[in-house]
Amino acid sequence: MWRCPRCGRTFAARNQTHTCRPLGDLDHHFAGKDPVVREIFDAVLGALPGPVEILSEKTRIALHVRMSFAAFVPRVHWLDGHVVLAEPLTSERFTKVETYSRHNVVHFFRLRTPTEVDEEVADWLSRAYAVGRGDHRR
Numbered sequence: 001m002w003r004c005p006r007c008g009r010t011f012a013a014r015n016q017t018h019t020c021r022p023l024g025d026l027d028h029h030f031a032g033k034d035p036v037v038r039e040i041f042d043a044v045l046g047a048l049p050g051p052v053e054i055l056s057e058k059t060r061i062a063l064h065v066r067m068s069f070a071a072f073v074p075r076v077h078w079l080d081g082h083v084v085l086a087e088p089l090t091s092e093r094f095t096k097v098e099t100y101s102r103h104n105v106v107h108f109f110r111l112r113t114p115t116e117v118d119e120e121v122a123d124w125l126s127r128a129y130a131v132g133r134g135d136h137r138r
Contacts, residue, residue: 001066009055026056029074036113040079041072043117049126069132070125082108083128086136091120103136 003009030038041061045054048063055062062068072081086103096108107124111117130136 024056024058026054026061029056029061032076033074034077037074037077037079039114040111040117041074043114044070044072044079044081044111044121044125047117047122047125049129052129052132063132065129065132066134067132069128078110078112080108080110082106083124084131085124085127086131089124089127091124093120103131 030041045052050065053064055064055068060071060073063070063072068084070081070083072079083106085105085107088097088099088105089107091107091109093109094107095110098106098108100106109121109124111121
């Protein structure tokens, strides 16, 4: 792990390109949003298979272990998110799937209620968590 000497963030690769700025307040992302949006995010956190670092960045909330494996953008009435998986996964719930590299496939989705954080979403988070730990490269 490499820690940026300027912002203090940790990365899997030394001198990794990033937006170097201090992290913000998590609650700021939920100001002016329906309370259900925070409930959805909390349900996501509850579905994670292990501990994470929550990075409250300027435009998103990233979930990070060895690398960031998921990110969320609170909207007024819903939560937009994505997970990084090691391979393409098919689900009608994905709004978009983009391949960035052989083992980094980003799957985008939208959650409107906490009950949508179900077994399927928990599976995505578990798979993405493994990518964040680097398990897919071993």
